[in-house]
Amino acid sequence: MTAFERRTRRTQSRLGAVGADALALTPGRDWYYLTGVDAEQSDRLQLLVVPTDGDPTLVVPTLEAASVRDAWVEDVRTWDDDDGPWSVLDPLFGSLSPSRLLLADRMWAQYALAVRERLPDADVGLASEVLSPLRRIKDDRELGALRAAGQAADAAMRDVRTLGADAVGMTEAELTGFVEERLAAHGGTGVAFETIVAAGPNGADPHHTGGDRVIGAGDPVVLDFGTRVDAYPSDQTRTVVFDGEPSAEFRRVHDAVREAQSQGVAAVEPGASAGAVDRATREVIEAAGYAEAFVHRTGHGVGLDVHEEPDIVAGSETELEPGMVFSVEPGVYLPDRFGVRIEDLVVVTEDGAERLNHTDRRWRG
The missing domain is CATH 3.90.230.10 (Creatinase/methionine aminopeptidase superfamily)
Known part of the structure; x- marks a missing residue:
């Protein structure tokens, strides 16, 4: 098990402890902390979705698929410009049905608002609630x-x-x-x-x-x-x-x-x-x-x-x-x-x- 997978599994344990069902991260420091992939947010939405149980999923545009090939995450789902990210994310969120979802603290507002619009009944919080206590102890x-x-x-x-x-x-x-x-x-x-x-x-x-x-x-x-x-x-x-x-x-x-x-x-x-x-x-x-x-x-x-x-x-x-x-x-x-x-x-x-x-x-x- 890689260090990045170990961190993700600890994150999942904390998700359950705080009553959250899933974590959704755009590229940034938290994304790197869990995947080992260095990336930046762009006008094409990329999300790492970590449920309380099971394996995480990376959702990326097709043209960025190569950039995450070294990540330990096996479930990589791509979307094309013609269809947009929600063609992939709507079914994913539908299968998770999160009642409480934690979003990256520095997620662009346009993406955070879009997630909330797609999941109007979910309580939305910040990823730092689970990740900050983990990140402050270095491995x-x-x-x-x-x-x-x-x-x-x-x-x-x-x-x-x-x-x-x-x-x-x-x-x-x-x-x-x-x-x-x-x-x-x-x-x-x-x-x-x-x-x-x-x-x-x-x-x-x-x-x-x-x-x-x-x-x-x-x-x-x-x-x-x-x-x-x-x-x-x-x-x-x-x-x-x-x-x-x-x-x-x-x-x-x-x-x-x-x-x-x-x-x-x-x-x-x-x-x-x-x-x-x-x-x-x-x-x-x-x-x-x-x-x-x-x-x-x-x-x-x-x-x-x-x-x-x-x-x-x-x-x-x-x-x-x-x-x-x-x-x-x-x-x-x-x-x-x-x-x-x-x-x-x-x-x-x-x-x-x-x-x-x-x-x-x-x-x-």
Whole structure:
């Protein structure tokens, strides 16, 4: 049995537990999670229909049949443009007669409305009700891909540090290009999200992307980037100074953020709450006098999506379990001056946490 079939069978068990009769997914991350097929929604409807019992069915246009040939799902039903998808889906839904149907959270509205029109008596919910609890616990295959993606990001970060004084005079955009080239050189596929290179005062914007600002001596530079390996992403942040001496306040802030990140990772263990991890980072930054400058949650779950469950946020009672993967990324942002963020991904283990990133966290190392 493949990992994708095992996930589908677990999904079927959960469907019954929540009183749903079937799940209908359009292409996307959930579709990949259950089939291993990477596809995107288009103007031709494709659906993976998973009943509570029995085997799932893939419904695809004839011209897309080849794209799902590697899926473990054996029941593949095709439709032609002349007849349309409902020539296949109406009989399928008729045989299932679902009283409660869960749809992909990101299904295009035109398709969700069409399904509801065809099944007016069915209660319609969201697929995340059953899939989110499953996806937040990673299996061995997923953890292997996440580790490999983390290694690619680590290798790229080491290459960035070797630039040293040669980075001074580069623009943020030029350094972005260097980062992305090194991610590919170390086995990554594309970027997991838009690369962040933020120099000097631009670092005070948590989501600034590389522009035409020239990196100067003494400039703190926030670098937040990742790539994908076997569809799973990395996500690492370091704040560095390539040459020259930064301000005394930057040094204080960086020390506080590095200690906060360390305390956050130390708080990760099975049974702890997500809110406790957030609190561990926030207490350090509050004690340093920068509570108001820590403007975001401590972390977010990472899997097929770069942002998924669980959120590591103040007040969360979500209990940490082995196999969860999330970021620990405290930050301090001082407008018109600089920002500091340090981020690693961690896996909850049976007795603590495993870091997926291992590069130097100092501002110059």
